[in-house]
Amino acid sequence: MIKLEKKLDEFLSFSQLVALNSDFTLDTIVLKKEVYQSSTFVTRVLELSSKEEILELKRLRVINDIPVSIETSFLRAGLLPNINRYNFEKESLYKTIENNFNRKVSFTNEEILIVRATKDEANQLNIQFGSDLTMIKGISFDQYNNAIEYFESVNIPELYTFQS
Amino acid sequence: MNKPTETYPLYLIVKDKLKQKILTWNFLDGYELPSERDLAEELHVSRMTVKRALAILENEGYIYRIQGKGTFVHHSNLTNKIDIGDKSYIGLLQTVEKEGKKATTHVISFERVTLTNAVVGHFDHQYSEFYELKRVRYVDNEPFSVQVTYLPYEEFIDAERYDFSIHSIYDFLEIHNQVPVIFKKELSVTIPSEEVMEHLKINRSKNLFQLICIGLNQDNTPVEVTYSYFNSSMVKFSYSTKSFD
Numbered sequence: 001m002i003k004l005e006k007k008l009d010e011f012l013s014f015s016q017l018v019a020l021n022s023d024f025t026l027d028t029i030v031l032k033k034e035v036y037q038s039s040t041f042v043t044r045v046l047e048l049s050s051k052e053e054i055l056e057l058k059r060l061r062v063i064n065d066i067p068v069s070i071e072t073s074f075l076r077a078g079l080l081p082n083i084n085r086y087n088f089e090k091e092s093l094y095k096t097i098e099n100n101f102n103r104k105v106s107f108t109n110e111e112i113l114i115v116r117a118t119k120d121e122a123n124q125l126n127i128q129f130g131s132d133l134t135m136i137k138g139i140s141f142d143q144y145n146n147a148i149e150y151f152e153s154v155n156i157p158e159l160y161t162f163q164s
Numbered sequence: 165m166n167k168p169t170e171t172y173p174l175y176l177i178v179k180d181k182l183k184q185k186i187l188t189w190n191f192l193d194g195y196e197l198p199s200e201r202d203l204a205e206e207l208h209v210s211r212m213t214v215k216r217a218l219a220i221l222e223n224e225g226y227i228y229r230i231q232g233k234g235t236f237v238h239h240s241n242l243t244n245k246i247d248i249g250d251k252s253y254i255g256l257l258q259t260v261e262k263e264g265k266k267a268t269t270h271v272i273s274f275e276r277v278t279l280t281n282a283v284v285g286h287f288d289h290q291y292s293e294f295y296e297l298k299r300v301r302y303v304d305n306e307p308f309s310v311q312v313t314y315l316p317y318e319e320f321i322d323a324e325r326y327d328f329s330i331h332s333i334y335d336f337l338e339i340h341n342q343v344p345v346i347f348k349k350e351l352s353v354t355i356p357s358e359e360v361m362e363h364l365k366i367n368r369s370k371n372l373f374q375l376i377c378i379g380l381n382q383d384n385t386p387v388e389v390t391y392s393y394f395n396s397s398m399v400k401f402s403y404s405t406k407s408f409d
Binding site: 007040041104106110111113134 | 222223227228229230245247249250347348349350351352353354370371372373396397399400401402403404405406407408409
């Protein structure tokens with residue numbers, strides 16, 4: 001049973017959380033990596049004064065050969081020039097941002113919902129269309145209090161327990 | 165659909181209809197909306213009317229469009245949900261009423277029980293006798309949550325004198341000067357027991373939020389433990405994290 005214990009008050013990236021358990025091996029598959037003008041929705045959620053270039057990065061997370069999570073990040077490409085040239089199958093997103101752009105995630109505001117799997121999500125996670133998923137969505141802020149990312153992840157329901 | 169009037173034109177009626185569809189999960193298929201032409205045909209209106217309605221929904225953040233690809237629903241924007249997370253108030257009653265909704269409670273049972281399970285551990289093994297209070301909480305008359313609260317019998321023997329369909333646990337604890345000041349929470353997503361499903365009027369096996377909340381007083385002593393099961397379509401759980409690096 002693959003279980004991750006997420007602390008409700010401490011920020012840890014997915015890869016850091018998985019690394020806490022020595023029995024888990026993490027593989028990442030990049031499903032989408034595209035730069036385009038932000039949608040109205042993302043512009044509003046990030047409270048941008050106008051539409052900006054956004055990198056949409058969608059990754060499938062696989063633990064011990066079991067697909068468990070699809071993470072979608074919408075990153076402010078303007079703050080992170082040429083970020084789309086990194087290979088996020090091998091490199092951690094947050095480490096890349098920290099090492100190359102001098103921005104560290106300082107805090108996040110997040111929400112958990114239960115939602116139903118789309119056809120694509122069902123295919124990628126090997127589950128039934130319409131079955132339940134735990135969704136986590138939120139905004140990451142850097143040490144300068146800039147919103148740098150809006151993220152949404154959908155996860156198989158038994159993956160996470162959340163603790164404070 | 166309603167008939168349009170001078171002050172409420174057709175495109176606004178269409179917007180409401182589409183928004184309702186979005187909010188009730190009628191667009192499950194990859195969250196992609198049908199084309200403008202298909203929507204116009206389905207609703208028996210012109211394509212221009214659909215276009216105008218969609219423009220408003222995009223502005224309001226319910227949908228987004230990718231040029232050349234299509235129009236998609238953001239299920240993350242379905243915020244007709246009550247927040248039961250860290251941004252909510254201490255009690256469900258206040259949380260719900262703050263949203264302008266009506267909260268009511270039905271007490272299923274109130275019993276003295278002897279326990280040996282995880283509940284005992286949450287109280288640091290200080291007690292084995294408890295009051296077990298089972299309640300169904302309703303929001304605008306819809307079953308919203310089933311809550312099972314444990315209070316140590318010897319500390320709160322007078323709990324039986326209170327009507328917990330009217331008074332909250334916290335009002336009762338306040339009388340004892342034992343209002344929790346810290347909460348340890350554990351949230352998971354599980355399929356609940358049949359009893360819980362029945363009270364929440366859920367007829368098929370479905371994943372719900374299970375929230376275990378341990379209320380600690382100012383001396384860091386656990387005074388109450390509540391297991392809550394929430395109708396997942398009505399809630400979200402918010403919180404904030406900090407990097408400790």
